[in-house]
Amino acid sequence: MKTIALVFGGKSPEHEISVRSAKNILAAVDRNLFQVLPIGIDPNGVWRLTDTDTLGAFVPDNGPALALVPGVNHNKIIRLDNQTPLQDPDAVLLILHGPQGEDGTVQGLLRIMDLPFIGPDVLGSAVCMDKDFAKRLLKEAGLSVAKGYVFGDHQKDALDYETLVAELGSPIFIKPANMGSSVGVHKVKDAADFEQAIADAFQYDRKIIIEEMIYGREVECAVLGNEAPQASVIGEVITAEEYSFDAKYVSATAAQTRIPAALQSGQMEALQQTAIKAYQALGCEVLSRVDMFLTDQGNIYVNEINTLPGFTSISMYPQLWEHDGLAYSDLITRLLELAMARHQKRGALKTQRIG
Ligand SMILES: Nc1ncnc2c1ncn2[C@@H]1O[C@H](COP(=O)(O)OP(=O)(O)O)[C@@H](O)[C@H]1O
Ligand SMILES: [Mg+2]
Numbered sequence: 001m002k003t004i005a006l007v008f009g010g011k012s013p014e015h016e017i018s019v020r021s022a023k024n025i026l027a028a029v030d031r032n033l034f035q036v037l038p039i040g041i042d043p044n045g046v047w048r049l050t051d052t053d054t055l056g057a058f059v060p061d062n063g064p065a066l067a068l069v070p071g072v073n074h075n076k077i078i079r080l081d082n083q084t085p086l087q088d089p090d091a092v093l094l095i096l097h098g099p100q101g102e103d104g105t106v107q108g109l110l111r112i113m114d115l116p117f118i119g120p121d122v123l124g125s126a127v128c129m130d131k132d133f134a135k136r137l138l139k140e141a142g143l144s145v146a147k148g149y150v151f152g153d154h155q156k157d158a159l160d161y162e163t164l165v166a167e168l169g170s171p172i173f174i175k176p177a178n179m180g181s182s183v184g185v186h187k188v189k190d191a192a193d194f195e196q197a198i199a200d201a202f203q204y205d206r207k208i209i210i211e212e213m214i215y216g217r218e219v220e221c222a223v224l225g226n227e228a229p230q231a232s233v234i235g236e237v238i239t240a241e242e243y244s245f246d247a248k249y250v251s252a253t254a255a256q257t258r259i260p261a262a263l264q265s266g267q268m269e270a271l272q273q274t275a276i277k278a279y280q281a282l283g284c285e286v287l288s289r290v291d292m293f294l295t296d297q298g299n300i301y302v303n304e305i306n307t308l309p310g311f312t313s314i315s316m317y318p319q320l321w322e323h324d325g326l327a328y329s330d331l332i333t334r335l336l337e338l339a340m341a342r343h344q345k346r347g348a349l350k351t352q353r354i355g
Contacts, residue, residue: 004029004336005037005077005089005115007096007106009059011045013183013204014097016057021095021311026052028313028329029093034336037089039066039077041096049079049086070112091336091343092117095311098180102308103129116343118335120307124283128305131209132177134282141281143274144301146293148211150177153202159210161194168212174198176205180306187213214301216293219261221275222309222320224334226285226342231272232320236261257316259323264298271300278302286338289317 006029008022009015022038029036040050040059048063064081075085092110094117100106102119104126110117119125127133135145147168151159164172174197176184184204186197201208218239222232236258260268275290282288282305289309293301309317318328326334 001032002034002090002336003037003087004034005039005092007039007041007047007092007094009041009043009050010096010098010101011041011043012096012098012101013179014101014181015043015059017181017310017312018095018097018101019055019057019059021315023052023055024313024328025093025095025311025332028332030329030333033333035087036093037086045100068109068113073114076113076115089115091115091339093332093336094118094308097306097308097310098183099129099178102180102306103178114347116336116339118286118308118339120282120284120286120288121342124285124288125307127282128284128288128307129178129180130207131175131304132207134305135209137281138278138302141277143278143281144299146173146211146214146301146303148173148209150207150209153206156198156202159198161191164210168210171213173211173213174201175209175211176201176203177207177209179204214293214295214303216295216299216301217261218303219271219292219294220316220320221272221290221292222287222317223275223279223284223290224287224321224331224338226338229276229279229284231275233260233323234263234268234271235259235316235320235323237316257319259316259319261294263294267294267298270298274300274302278305285342287317287335 006022008018010018038050038052040048042048042059042061047066049066050059050063064079067078067080069076074088076088077086092115102125104122107122107125132150138145171187171189174186174188184201188194188197218237220235223229238256271292278290279288289306291303293303311318313328318331321331
């Protein structure tokens with residue numbers, strides 16, 4: 001029996017989505033193989049042993065706070081209230097979204113703690129979180145991405161709507177470089193909305209991207225694996241309203257998904273190949289969801305890669321694998337196996353120049 005630390009919540013606008021995913025995972029983890037140590041990160045960023053029986057939408061700020069001890073082989077996690085160590089986890093099931101979850105920071109902490117974790121490593125996580133760097137690497141791999149420009153907060157005053165529209169057409173998309181779940185994302189059709197959209201995007205990051213609109217269907221592929229990743233069937237997201245955080249996660253008319261997406265012959269394979277190419281170009285491992293646009297002409301654009309995608313039982317990533325015959329609970333087991341396999345390989349590397 002292995003012990004799994006389920007780490008969820010986090011200091012992120014996507015806290016609630018993470019808690020929802022965690023509840024579904026708790027209900028589905030194979031209890032013959034794993035016992036679960038629930039570690040919630042409260043909205044202030046404090047790691048706490050969390051009572052999941054009474055868990056609401058947020059990690060409460062009253063569970064015992066935890067301290068991590070780098071460098072030790074045992075008793076890595078200590079309860080601060082009574083100084084007792086928790087059972088050492090064999091792996092960490094990370095289910096955090098957005099900054100300080102998917103961006104390499106937690107991954108770095110877990111590397112220092114010498115604990116296996118699901119999702120790409122430090123570099124892959126950081127690169128996928130940063131839409132600017134991700135697009136540069138995707139382009140370098142020969143994949144198409146929306147044309148766009150990057151601006152730092154020191155360049156705010158130089159931003160000119162008319163110049164951008166002349167280059168990119170209208171509408172344009174404005175988004176923080178590092179964020180997720182459509183937070184801070186704006187579709188701008190006129191100069192009046194421009195200033196406000198810029199100001200909002202800069203609330204979430206010191207760097208924003210402004211890009212052309214791609215007219216296409218939104219299709220997604222679940223990729224799973226380390227050295228030889230596999231691509232799932234392709235799914236489609238259909239939003240009735242304008243895309244938005246609410247449309248995707250809150251409102252009753254939330255986005256509908258279609259699995260598999262209705263595609264012409266050859267398109268499924270082309271999208272799967274693009275997904276794998278993107279996954280490898282950005283240094284992904286264990287899992288990631290590759291989001292793409294498919295235009296009427298059949299052109300494929302990579303929009304973004306989510307390295308710790310939504311993981312409720314009705315989320316796209318697990319649903320795509322479910323369609324391909326890999327059940328939710330078996331998928332969780334597979335992710336943990338991949339995390340441990342990567343960790344074992346790294347553990348076999350020399351860390352000192354001896355002999
Ligand atoms: N260049 C674009 N063209 C068309 N739609 C876009 C574009 N960029 C973003 N969108 C829309 O906005 C949504 C959120 O943007 P995305 O880049 O995926 O950011 P997030 O990381 O917040 O999910 C997308 O799912 C898509 O509906
Ligand atoms: Mg997205």
